[in-house]
Amino acid sequence: AQKITQTQPGMFVQEKEAVTLDCTYDTSDPSYGLFWYKQPSSGEMIFLIYQGSYDQQNATEGRYSLNFQKARKSANLVISASQLGDSAMYFCAMREWMDSSYKLIFGSGTRLLVRP
């Protein structure tokens, strides 16, 4: 069975600094995908970034980048130049294939608080 582990229940970062949120995964499937979602206090789930297991380069989307270390089975999210609006829950998720589509398996999340 696939598994996603986020070991940091809460993190603090100073505004304008970078922060890394950890995510490790476990799968025997050679083809997989990893996602990060942001959940602000309002509750919605906002897609941030995706990394495929065969992608040669680490994914980047604006201030978000994914530090993908396949051998270590880690997919850490790096947020550069933190902003106050980055304060939220962050969930790492992995794609699990089904017959005709896929579902997402989520980690337990990390709550990030950006200090002014």
Added chain:
Amino acid sequence: EPEVTQTPSHQVTQMGQEVILRCVPISNHLYFYWYRQILGQKVEFLVSFYNNEISEKSEIFDDQFSVERPDGSNFTLKIRSTKLEDSAMYFCASSQRGTGGYEQYFGPGTRLTVT
């Protein structure tokens, strides 16, 4: 930018009552999903839906749950007889394709409170 919408944003119901949660997926998406998140816990997969039928469902999705796409735009989740433990945030999601790297776009969620 197209987005997934959900109504209502908050639903309060009494135990044993039926509820229908509604979702309008992104218009050119073909795969639809329901997830739930009990307060303070991780997001859990409930069911996926494609080509007017359920593709897969989790063990949570028992006989009390059903999904339907009654027309070309809406996607609904029905809970026949709600229990206290059904209180959660319910997220609808849709994706353009079932395979490949296409991400699932989530709606804003419906917070269901069962009293």
